[in-house]
Amino acid sequence: MGIRTDAIHAGVRPDPTTGSVMTPIYQTSTYVYESPGKSTGYDYARTINPTRSALEENLKVLEGGRAAYAFASGMAAISAVMTLLKAGDHVVVSHNVYGGTYRLFARVLEDYGLSFAYVDTSRIENVEAAIRPNTRMVYLETPTNPMMVLTDIAQVASLCRARRLTSVVDNTFLTPVFQKPLDLGADIVVHSTTKYLNGHSDSVGGAVILARDEHAERIQFVQNSVGAILSPFDSWLVLRGLKTLPLRMRAHDENGMKVARYLEAHRGVARVLYPGLPSHPQHELALRQARGSGGMISFYLKSDEAALRFFAPLRLCALAESLGGIETLICQPSTMTHASVPKEDRQRLGLTESLVRISVGCEDPEDIVADLEKGLAAAL
Numbered sequence: 001m002g003i004r005t006d007a008i009h010a011g012v013r014p015d016p017t018t019g020s021v022m023t024p025i026y027q028t029s030t031y032v033y034e035s036p037g038k039s040t041g042y043d044y045a046r047t048i049n050p051t052r053s054a055l056e057e058n059l060k061v062l063e064g065g066r067a068a069y070a071f072a073s074g075m076a077a078i079s080a081v082m083t084l085l086k087a088g089d090h091v092v093v094s095h096n097v098y099g100g101t102y103r104l105f106a107r108v109l110e111d112y113g114l115s116f117a118y119v120d121t122s123r124i125e126n127v128e129a130a131i132r133p134n135t136r137m138v139y140l141e142t143p144t145n146p147m148m149v150l151t152d153i154a155q156v157a158s159l160c161r162a163r164r165l166t167s168v169v170d171n172t173f174l175t176p177v178f179q180k181p182l183d184l185g186a187d188i189v190v191h192s193t194t195k196y197l198n199g200h201s202d203s204v205g206g207a208v209i210l211a212r213d214e215h216a217e218r219i220q221f222v223q224n225s226v227g228a229i230l231s232p233f234d235s236w237l238v239l240r241g242l243k244t245l246p247l248r249m250r251a252h253d254e255n256g257m258k259v260a261r262y263l264e265a266h267r268g269v270a271r272v273l274y275p276g277l278p279s280h281p282q283h284e285l286a287l288r289q290a291r292g293s294g295g296m297i298s299f300y301l302k303s304d305e306a307a308l309r310f311f312a313p314l315r316l317c318a319l320a321e322s323l324g325g326i327e328t329l330i331c332q333p334s335t336m337t338h339a340s341v342p343k344e345d346r347q348r349l350g351l352t353e354s355l356v357r358i359s360v361g362c363e364d365p366e367d368i369v370a371d372l373e374k375g376l377a378a379a380l
């Protein structure tokens with residue numbers, strides 16, 4: 001089936017008791033046993049819930065995995081993946097991952113004996129050079145947030161297979177509509193469903209999708225043991241959001257390209273980072289490994305002071321963290337999403353105050369551009 005059909009139908013069956021076309025919100029903590037020791041297959045709702053199972057089945061199909069598990073947040077999903085490791089293990093990580101991922105690795109998991117090397121994974125020789133005898137995993141985000149640096153997933157996945165390392169890709173930015181890491185050879189995909197998958201900025205959640213049965217078994221065990229599950233209501237919201245994911249992603253992509261072109265032509269903008277533009281240094285890789293660039297654009301104003309003036313007149317573009325919603329959100333990564341990254345690391349990565357990140361929504365593109373024009377006029 002095509003992805004539009006799968007997004008609407010995968011995992012969704014009419015409810016057996018009523019014929020309800022939409023999967024009900026099974027708001028229950030427990031289930032009646034048929035007799036002692038004989039459950040219906042549903043025993044306790046941390047372990048299994050039909051609304052969550054429908055969502056997990058849908059995600060599994062969209063990403064082309066063997067299994068999927070839904071978590072209470074993207075960070076809970078990433079934490080679950082990291083439990084595949086043991087004290088003493090080493091991980092090679094894309095060097096400007098999501099700020100919360102960096103915080104989890106550097107300030108929580110290092111205390112449990114894991115170590116991390118942050119490298120520019122866009123160059124395969126950096127990945128190779130960072131591998132040590134105790135390296136067990138390579139963790140990629142592509143495109144990275146907010147620098148929009150791409151990593152060649154197929155190339156890194158094949159290196160990982162040769163070295164028996166687990167490859168993980170955070171696919172939050174492009175979603176399976178535009179990029180399918182498991183098809184490119186990766187072992188595990190993680191998502192913050194908070195972003196495009198739910199798409200309506202009204203739920204926090206995460207997911208892990210796995211290509212290998214041994215990983216799937218372990219993640220299911222951890223999901224139940226740790227218990228950071230997605231609630232029935234949030235599962236229902238994400239399942240509902242997913243039905244329009246392919247339609248929304250097409251709109252985000254069209255609007256993203258229009259806004260990126262507008263910004264690139266504006267004299268108040270120093271530089272635009274958008275893989276869909278021919279000016280992006282990895283545009284060719286973007287065309288090869290992804291079917292679209294989506295709605296995430298980063299750009300530099302001409303100075304840090306210009307940024308102070310830029311944000312004030314914006315009305316349609318909401319000043320907020322997060323991304324991937326149907327509405328346009330805009331932020332200053334250095335003081336908002338990436339404030340937890342140490343200042344010297346921010347400088348090294350180019351995360352200055354003149355950097356702006358926009359999550360282009362599905363509004364009329366002329367209206368988004370008109371709002372940005374007010375900000376850019378003030379910034380000049």
Ligand SMILES: *Cc1c(COP(=O)(O)O)cnc(C)c1O
Nearest residue numbers: 073074075098170172192194205
């Ligand atoms: C938001 C985000 C996360 C974390 O997800 P939460 O749902 O906020 O816990 C991880 N990775 C990326 C790329 C994100 O954008």
